[in-house]
Amino acid sequence: MNLNIKAKDQNTYDAIVIGSGVSGGWAAKELTEKGLKVLMLDRGKPLEHVKDYDTATKNPWEFPHRGRITVEQRETHPKLSRDYPYSEHNEKFWINDSQSPYNESKRFDWYRPDIVGGKSIMWGRQSYRLSDMDFEANLKDGIAVDWPIRYKDIAPWYDYVERFAGISGQKEGLPQLPDGQFQPPMEMNCVEKDVKKRIEEQFKGRIMTIGRVANLTQPLPGRSNCQYRNLCSRGCPFGAYFSTQSSTLPAAVKTGNLTLRPDSIVNSIMYDEKTQKATGVKVIDKHTKEMIEYYAKIIFVNASAIGSTFVLLNSMSNRFPNGLGNDSGVLGKFLMDHHFRTGASGIAENYDDKYFFGRRANGIYIPRYRNIGSDKRDYIRGFGYQGGASRGGWGRGVAEMGVGKDFKERLTEPGQWSMGLGGFGECLPYEDNKVTLDTSVKDAWGQPVLNFDAEFKENEMKMRKDMMEDAAAMLEAAGMKDIKTYDNGSYPGMAIHEMGTARMGRDPKSSILNEWNQVHSVKNVFVTDGAAMTSASCVNPSLTYMALTARAADYAVKELKKGNI
Template sequence: MARANTFDAIVVGSGMSGGWAAKELTERGLKTLVLERGRNLRHIVDYRTALQDPWQLPHYNRPSQQDRAAQPIQSTLYLYDQSTKQHFVNDLEHPYAQAQPFNWYRGSHVGGRSLMWARHVFRYSDLDFEANLREGTGVDWPIRYADIAPWYEHVERFIGASGENAGLPQLPDQVLQPAFEMNAFEKHIRSRFAAKFTDRKLICSATAVLSREHNGRGPCQGRNQCARGCPFSAYFSSNGVTLPAAAATGRLTLQPDSIVHSLIYDDSKRRVTGVRVIDARTKQTTEYSARVVFLCASTLGSTAILLNSRSSRFPNGLGNDSGVLGHYLMDHHNGGGAVGSFSQLSDRYYRGRRSTSMYIPRFRNVAHREKSFMRGYGYEVYTSRQNWTRGLESAGFGAAFKNEITRPGKWQVYMEGYGETLPYKDNRVWLDPDRPDPWGLPTINVSMSYRDNERRMSEQMMADAVEMLKAADVEEVSGFNRETVPGSVIHEMGTARMGRDPKTSVLDMHNQVHAVPNVFVTDGSCMVSSPTQNPSLTYMALTARASAYAVERLGKGEI
């Protein structure tokens, strides 16, 4: 193999976990190749819509029928519009099959979904890491909070996050910059909660958005245009934070338009020696070699690569001795919640468009076990004043009507629960070689559904949301319990889970493939359960931890 194609480490994927793998491996001395299947997207330079106003965008920033035809899945996402559509794949060019409905939102470019995420960064606790063992569900996590706590801190200190520590054992304290100030309505809700509940708190979310300067990055400007790409580097993305850190070492090679076909396994060495890569534009195949490989291509992407890496030793996919590769797919569900309005505090307003939210940490199945469902949920809470658009459905006209809608309307609140989904074996992904994609790779099939535990939880989500808003004297309270399509929360995880036993898992406690010690998988596919909190911080911490371990073992000649 040509020396130019030889590296110490190869990282597949440049998003949330891939960026961290690149940073940690290069800073620890490894010459590292990062392979990204999508196009290059340069920080700031390529955020072409970041500073545009609606009237400068086609259709006043609304998706067109042509957009929806080309991106029928991507265009259903809440943040999809003319200013963000370039950050999502063309669904027609990147097909996948849905045995059951599953919304797979993807960004095929350098940085991946780290450009478009909601930026919530909460830690998991031992309530989460011990749940499977305690309840006899799935398999036991091979780690506990003490194993990952130093790595949570390591990540938090580097990326910068603002927010408020709740002081609750189920939501461990973090290293945070000062939170963005609550508005008057949120302060009112918070005070009413404190007076009426002993187990429920409204706090400022821990969010990877800077409230002050950090490592040369500017603070948030209150524009709430994050998904366009932040020209101020105020929020964490691979493009703006980890990849530049990796590049600064001089040991990074970033290669876009590189679709990984499979990993190359050498049976005599019992190691992977490299990867096969298809050029996205020419469709030519090239092989690259490395001593260690990190798969960070997203849950479905990494699992597909493992499944497609077949050999006489691994006829069902690399590392799949257990037969669980592709199984136990999870995503959060967010169907239950409530809305309401508030006519008081009409003389209070707020400045800017804060890009963070409020949060109600989990309180179910914490101190007492519920009879109707396992696990729990938290809530994201969003408040604002009604604006002129409230007049769109009104029959009013004339000067008095125009004068009224130019003034802020009532306060309004939207409270949405995010609940844990249990690991079910038949929620899975697999490959169909008879239906190749445009690059000749087998099509990914997805089948996932929510079950009775999630449905009962969602009903309680709605009931609790209604109860809390009414306790806060909110008016016109209305609960909702809508059906959620799996994938819609964009927290897909599982399918290459960690575990203590190679017979029931793919990865060990260090995210290392049990049977192939020089392959690590650190994105969402490694997850063993789907705790209530947003998972991205855990992906990053696990990646940093695995990178340190890999370099240590390489140095000792053990992998």
Template sequence: MANFNIDAKQDMTYDAIVIGSGISGGWAAKELCEKGLKTLVLERGRLVEHVKDYPTMTLDPWDTELRGGLTPEQKARHPQGGRVGFIGEMNEHFHANDVENPYTEVKPFLWVRAHQMGGRSLLWGKQTYRWSDLDFEANAKDGHGVDWPIRYKDLAPWYTYVEKFAGISGEALGLPQLPDSHFLPPMELNCVEKHVKSRIEKDFPGRNMIIGRVAHLTEPINGRGKCQFRNRCDRGCPYGAYFSSNAVTLPAANATGNLTIRPFSIVQSIVYDEQTGKASGVRIIDAETNADIVYNAKIIFVNASTLSTTQILLNSTSNRFPNGLGNDSGELGHNLMDHTYRVGAMGKVEGFEDQYYKGRRPNGIYIPRYVNLQGGPQSDKFVRGFGYQGGGGRSNWGAGANEPDFGADFKDRMMKPGPWEFFITGFAECLPYHENKVYLNKDVLDKWGQPTLSIDAEWGANELALNEQIRIDAKEMLDRAGLKEVIDFDNKHEMGYGIHEMGTARMGRDPKTSVLNGFNQVHACKNVFVTDGACMTSSSCVNPSLTYMALTARAADHAVSELKKMNL
């Protein structure tokens, strides 16, 4: 694929270094390479090449010994990440080893990591929604956190830019709180989802139910095939139908001839030059040999994922920055956010027994935020808001897994689909609390002798109030939609379950209260850019990855422009 910097004679100097190869790191690599910069991508994990390294992409459950379950040895590698319930035999190889990469939960926090080329872009849910000024103005309006240094108009053209290349399927609605994207044709709701949609939109004016907006191709583009509705995305997609760094941005970067990838590179710190007032390079530890190596570059993009990025910045100390690179404000490591999850309602839908659906659509429905909108219903119980994801379907032959039965009649019964069911679960915005923080733990070291992170964060009263409303509204909507045996639920959980960790190196207008400026540059070290989730100043209630993509493309454009002007 790309040039690999793994030989004894190594190039030590590049125009740009990108730390991390996940969603934002892949975009940084593509943009910098396409703009002519010789770019080194440092990846702490192994190489994963598109298609070649997707060993389970075509396997059926009966093709594996444990039918998707984990061996005791595999479970032992994921004592923390395994709590989320997403790790199985088919994707375990894409999840980081918690034992080799420990962290300390001062308060319970689930940190799901993926240490390989492509990072979590091989595992993400692919829900892609633009933020609006409702989100970018929220902090300034209600006084929580600091004001974003940008607004929707600053990011709108960059949303369009990344959407055209990534490929986003969805339906235009014209809602101010959920701006429309540049869409490929939407996936289709099934018959029960269409029925529930009509009931909710009739009985609850202002509430819309749409097919999810996702980074799945419904038409081939740029040599990538369209989604085959296999719903095996977290094994790697051989068609390149969903967006991942491995299938989309890294191949584009490689096509320029400017990309070099160095795997097994544990970034120890960013090297700061006291004379120039700039970062001069990145110090790594070779994960296989433990060699200490420094690579030099004019600009550095830190895209290791939210908490790993902040861990690197905190560990990058110097006379100028004794508490971590760019930490003049003392905000580095603070204001950690996530989305609440696992709260909602479910029930059965009568009728439609003569209908089914084709394939395994890797997407569900979405109900955009409808509370605390300008000119809409307001709540005095909480600030901000929430949206719902979910979907409808029929139980199938898997329903017989726990039945103590056998024989021809049992087999015939299992071939008949079960009743229709429908569920929704809410995602609520988390406020940026200063006390929700991470910091270096020098008493607990990782496999390579480096300080690990301690995570001290929990939901506040506002998030708990949002969750309560999510539960109440979910049950009311499903009851009014005519579902039977409706059950509301709140599967209480710690932060991290949403796997949307954000903040800890936030953007802001004032260097005294933030780490980054409006172009994602470290205020006091302008040639270092942070464009992954660490940069986020608030969390919205929609999935953040599309915003990371747009911020990264915008920052890369600015970086190259400033480099040409000799400002970096």
């Protein structure tokens, strides 16, 4: 009889971090730098910084299908292939739908990565702070539950993560969009500058600023400034934007306290009824399908909003028959995403002698102005705009019946200037927008799958009308011609800003997490990704995940040292 009595010791750490994306990377960095031995688990395959960005410097003609995906890829990725993020440029970064299916009572586009670093490699990098207007909104509107924190609680942590991540932007002094610790802003082009001037002259209370973006305009240690290539979603060999690989992972590795285990599918969290704490996690090795147990004093759940909620829902015990920490019954409910794909565009005349330099990996931003002060609409909350101006390229000739020298030479000249504004609107937290476990279907590793049942409702639909019409009105006031409006429809998930499902709150009877992102009833488990969001705001949320994670890690280590967890 040969018992390996050291096996448990070998698999024991101070902390386990589930997921390696935007928030998981921050959790690993903060916990290792505070002296904890950390195991970071990710279901994705390894992706080494620079070396594994194998399409980052390819020219368009070097892709066999010019960026498009094949029929076979559409068949093996039936959900991913419905929209633009999954392309030949980065197809190896994404999960295989057919091995990891999910069900939809209503359509939900769930974009899941299959790499260490998660969506931090492919994200859009727009980085905005929530304001007190956002943190107070649920309470004031009598909707869902109140956030257990306010802006003052998280502001120092926004400062902290912005300095490390590197956010370029312009200070504007707006209460609804707090300023941050910015690197110098990227420059608007000539059309954008004129549009900004005219909008601000004609619409009181509206401003147009350059996007606040996690692309460096000044180098940071180990990272170069942005090269204006606009190929970010392939991975950046310059480290010019914030990602796990360029930023938080090197910091964690430097401590000597990190163990990274890729290809590790976290199945569930183990719970001890006697101590009322989590003891560790069960992991399925992606290749061998072996179940392995790892143990730790603290667990940070950062598998993305939906991924984290799956882990909690699948962590059932006598104490928690409906999922770990789910005494309130709200786990999986109040699923949110931003709604977008509506706005307007127009032609800018009289700029034909002007062009712009490079391919700026950023656009302009018009912060929320609806339902602020005396402005009252027939819906609540609001929206912001992203967009920009550019000149048409040779692609405009694709549909033309042209041939010959003159036709080709015309396409070497830049096309017309155009300016577009696309809205991003807030979605309210609705109890019946939810995700649940479906045990009737199993993935390739024998786990139950998730079923989505969520939709945008009347408030969002009323808002979308304004999002489209206001965009047209501003472009018209700015002198644009041939203005066209559009509403291409928006399904939850499409904006890839999924939030909620394990929300923060003041009362354990109506929330999963407290003000420190700590599970109310399991004090050594923290959830600091999008699952924790109590409301959605209308701004891109990733910066808030970073700040919440750094704040929670600081609290967790202090509580651990005090013997409270």
